[in-house]
Amino acid sequence: MTYCLGMLLKDGLVMIADTRTNAGVDNISSYKKLHILEQSDDRTIIACTAGNLSVTQSAFALLKEGLEEDEDSSGPRFPADMPNMHRVAGLVGEALQISREEIKETAGEDSQYSFSGSMLLGGRFKGRPLRLYHIYKEGNFISCQPDRPFMQIGETKYGKPILDRALEFETPLDDAVKTGLVSFDSTMRSNLSVGRPLDIAILPTDERTPALFRRIEQTDEYFNMLSAQWAIAIAEARAALPLPPFMKEVE
Amino acid sequence: MTYCLGMLLKDGLVMIADTRTNAGVDNISSYKKLHILEQSDDRTIIACTAGNLSVTQSAFALLKEGLEEDEDSSGPRFPADMPNMHRVAGLVGEALQISREEIKETAGEDSQYSFSGSMLLGGRFKGRPLRLYHIYKEGNFISCQPDRPFMQIGETKYGKPILDRALEFETPLDDAVKTGLVSFDSTMRSNLSVGRPLDIAILPTDERTPALFRRIEQTDEYFNMLSAQWAIAIAEARAALPLPPFMKEVE
Numbered sequence: 001m002t003y004c005l006g007m008l009l010k011d012g013l014v015m016i017a018d019t020r021t022n023a024g025v026d027n028i029s030s031y032k033k034l035h036i037l038e039q040s041d042d043r044t045i046i047a048c049t050a051g052n053l054s055v056t057q058s059a060f061a062l063l064k065e066g067l068e069e070d071e072d073s074s075g076p077r078f079p080a081d082m083p084n085m086h087r088v089a090g091l092v093g094e095a096l097q098i099s100r101e102e103i104k105e106t107a108g109e110d111s112q113y114s115f116s117g118s119m120l121l122g123g124r125f126k127g128r129p130l131r132l133y134h135i136y137k138e139g140n141f142i143s144c145q146p147d148r149p150f151m152q153i154g155e156t157k158y159g160k161p162i163l164d165r166a167l168e169f170e171t172p173l174d175d176a177v178k179t180g181l182v183s184f185d186s187t188m189r190s191n192l193s194v195g196r197p198l199d200i201a202i203l204p205t206d207e208r209t210p211a212l213f214r215r216i217e218q219t220d221e222y223f224n225m226l227s228a229q230w231a232i233a234i235a236e237a238r239a240a241l242p243l244p245p246f247m248k249e250v251e
Numbered sequence: 252m253t254y255c256l257g258m259l260l261k262d263g264l265v266m267i268a269d270t271r272t273n274a275g276v277d278n279i280s281s282y283k284k285l286h287i288l289e290q291s292d293d294r295t296i297i298a299c300t301a302g303n304l305s306v307t308q309s310a311f312a313l314l315k316e317g318l319e320e321d322e323d324s325s326g327p328r329f330p331a332d333m334p335n336m337h338r339v340a341g342l343v344g345e346a347l348q349i350s351r352e353e354i355k356e357t358a359g360e361d362s363q364y365s366f367s368g369s370m371l372l373g374g375r376f377k378g379r380p381l382r383l384y385h386i387y388k389e390g391n392f393i394s395c396q397p398d399r400p401f402m403q404i405g406e407t408k409y410g411k412p413i414l415d416r417a418l419e420f421e422t423p424l425d426d427a428v429k430t431g432l433v434s435f436d437s438t439m440r441s442n443l444s445v446g447r448p449l450d451i452a453i454l455p456t457d458e459r460t461p462a463l464f465r466r467i468e469q470t471d472e473y474f475n476m477l478s479a480q481w482a483i484a485i486a487e488a489r490a491a492l493p494l495p496p497f498m499k500e501v502e
Contacts, residue, residue, distance in 0.1 A: 157408035161437045165482065166489055174498040179489065186412045202498075214497050222496055231416065233488035238417055238430065241480055245473055246465050247425040247453075 001193035002033055002154035004048035005163075005180050006120040008132040008144040011173040012204040013122050015132075016180050017048040018188070020195035034199035035060065036213075037079060043125045044211055045079060045088060046201050050154035051117030051137065058099035059092070059117065067094055085131035089121050089141045097139030118153045123203070130203060158190040159183030173204065178226070181216070185227045196223075252444035253284055253405035255299035256414075256431050257371040259383040259395040262424040263455040264373050266383075267431050268299040269439070271446035285450035286311065287464075288330055294376045295462055296330060296339060297452050301405035302368030302388065309350035310343070310368065318345060336382035340372050340392045348390030369404050374454070381454060409441040410434030424455065429477070432467070436478045447474075 004017040017034040031053060037045040037060075049056035066076025082088045096117055103115045116137035124130045132144035134151045144151050146169040152160065166179045177200065187194050198216040216223050255268040268285040282304060288296040288311075300307035317327025333339045347368055354366045367388035375381045383395035385402045395402050397420035403411065417430045428451065438445050449467040467474050 157441070158412055161409055161412075161441050162485070162489070164441055165485055174494040177495050177498060178492055181495070182489065182492070190408070190412050190415055212497070222493075226492055229492055230488070233491065234413070234416055234485075237481070237484035237488050238413070238433065240484065241429055241433070241477055242473075243425045244428050244432070246463070247428060 001191060002050040003156070003159065003184060003187045003191075003194045004033060004050055004120050004153045005150060005159070005183060006048065006122050006132045006134075006144065006152075007150045007167065007176050007180060008122070008130060008146075009149055009173065009176055010146075010170050010205065012202060012206075013124070013130040013132060014173065014176055014180060015046055015048055015120060015122050015201045016177075016184060017199050018184065018194045019197050019199065020193055021053055022193050025193075028193070030197070032199060034201060036201070037063070038123075039211070041126065043123060044203060045085075045121070045123035046203075047092065047122075048120040048153070049117060050119070052100075052103075052113070052115050053117075055096070055099045055103055055115050055117035056119065058103065059095040059119075062095040062099060063092065067091060067098070084125055084128065085121075085123060085133070086143075088123075089131075089133040089135060089143075092119060092121055093135045093139035093141050096135060096137065100137060120151055120153055122201075124207075126207070130205060155187055155191050155194050159187040162186060173202065177202065181223060181226055182230055185223075185230060196220075198223075252442060253301040254407070254410060254435060254438045254442075254445045255284060255301055255371050255404045256401060256410070256434060257299065257373050257383045257385075257395065257403075258401045258418065258427050258431060259373070259381060259397075260400055260424060260427055261397075261421050261456065263453060263457075264375075264381045264383060265424065265427055265431060266297055266299055266371060266373050266452045267428075267435060268450050269435065269445045270448050270450065271444055272304055273444050276444075279444070281448070283450060285452060287452070288314070289374075290462070292377065294374060295454060296336075296372070296374035297454075298343065298373075299371040299404070300368060301370070303351075303354075303364070303366050304368075306347070306350045306354055306366050306368035307370065309354065310346040310370075313346040313350060314343065318342060318349070335376055335379065336372075336374060336384070337394075339374075340382075340384040340386060340394075343370060343372055344386045344390035344392050347386060347388065351388060371402055371404055373452075375458075377458070381456060406438055406442050406445050410438040413437060424453065428453065432474060432477055433481055436474075436481060447471075449474075 007014040019030045021031045022028040033049050035047045079088045119135040122132040133141045135141040149169045200214045202212040258265040270281045272282045273279040284300050286298045330339045370386040373383040384392045386392040400420045451465045453463040
């Protein structure tokens with residue numbers, strides 16, 4: 001399993017991904033799922049992947065090789081040639097869809113596996129706004145909007161309630177990163193197939209502030225403290241809630 | 252969707268179910284999912300259902316009519332004839348499996364629907380311990396054990412983290428009911444297809460204390476207060492967590 005979270009806020013873009021992969025519980029290992037597709041003066045493009053690893057890896061290989069030309073262009077098409085994030089998202093979606101179809105065909109129709117992968121794609125072209133997209137296995141995609149400033153792929157449910165409660169477009173960047181890490185903590189507690197290290201990418205809206213990339217290891221002091229303190233706070237909050245009045249009858 | 256929760260604790264058995272059903276978001280209605288199959292001086296048997304409503308309703312109809320005799324018996328078999336909860340669980344599983352197969356056959360192989368249903372079955376025979384079972388769509392079942400004193404069916408993930416954190420076999424009954432309701436609150440916030448009224452059944456371990464059945468309506472003062480107070484407590488606990496130290500670089 002996998003958990004990836006993207007948050008597109010007033011002050012910047014945050015993307016967080018775990019690194020655990022498994023093919024059954026007896027075959028667990030670590031793969032980076034947060035990929036910097038491009039980082040230059042002109043643009044920064046980051047992708048987080050969920051689903052079948054062979055599909056998402058093939059999609060990246062295809063993007064590097066270049067996709068077949070279309071009617072308008074004179075050669076293979078690369079993310080670097082695209083004029084904006086929307087077109088990059090389209091090309092990445094196309095690569096994902098092609099890889100899935102190719103792998104499905106090789107595997108044959110009677111394969112028991114679902115060869116599907118999805119991605120969060122985020123980034124910016126110089127001088128233009130930050131963007132975040134959820135790219136579906138079929139290749140289509142949606143763009144993150146201020147009304148719901150986050151997107152999730154993979155094991156999304158355990159970590160969603162805290163985001164629903166706490167995250168708004170106006171939430172400051174550091175507060176959002178903290179909330180995102182709490183969301184990962186809840187997910188990792190309830191699903192063993194999501195695990196550290198976590199990779200974080202932060203692109204501030206203000207282009208003069210450089211992007212920040214950080215890995216949260218098993219030994220990360222801040223995360224361990226956050227996890228412990230949150231557990232205590234939840235326990236105390238729960239204990240402070242009043243008991244059901246109707247239970248007096250059975251006490 | 253549906254959310255049903257069963258908790259088998261030192262002090263008693265608690266079962267909670269929502270009542271919302273939907274066949275698409277444009278076809279939502281209320282059906283009771285917590286059913287008292289039997290309540291007499293000799294035994295109390297309660298079932299909560301999730302999944303395809305036609306399958307679980309047919310299973311109950313079948314249990315009322317009686318299942319076909321087997322080699323050892325001389326007539327149709329009813330839950331009331333079973334000698335213990337384990338055998339009741341087996342019969343209910345059989346009814347669930349037969350209903351599913353019949354409905355699948357009527358629908359034809361090319362139907363797009365998954366005709367599956369599952370149940371939580373709880374209760375007690377007089378003088379014997381309380382039991383709780385998770386009955387799968389295939390008719391097999393597992394019994395709840397003190398190491399993990401709760402079982403869920405339906406939309407289980409949003410409400411699981413609080414149970415993972417707070418629930419133990421020794422948890423007092425009123426505290427468990429409170430925690431169960433918090434689990435429902437989180438689920439209903441994140442999934443609109445789980446909704447009130449909620450039905451609660453409580454069977455204390457001490458047989459001299461009568462069972463308690465309660466419905467939590469939209470207007471229930473205790474639940475509304477619990478939901479509001481929990482939201483505030485979570486917000487405060489989150490706000491009190493320290494901000495990530497590595498964020499100083501992008502501020």
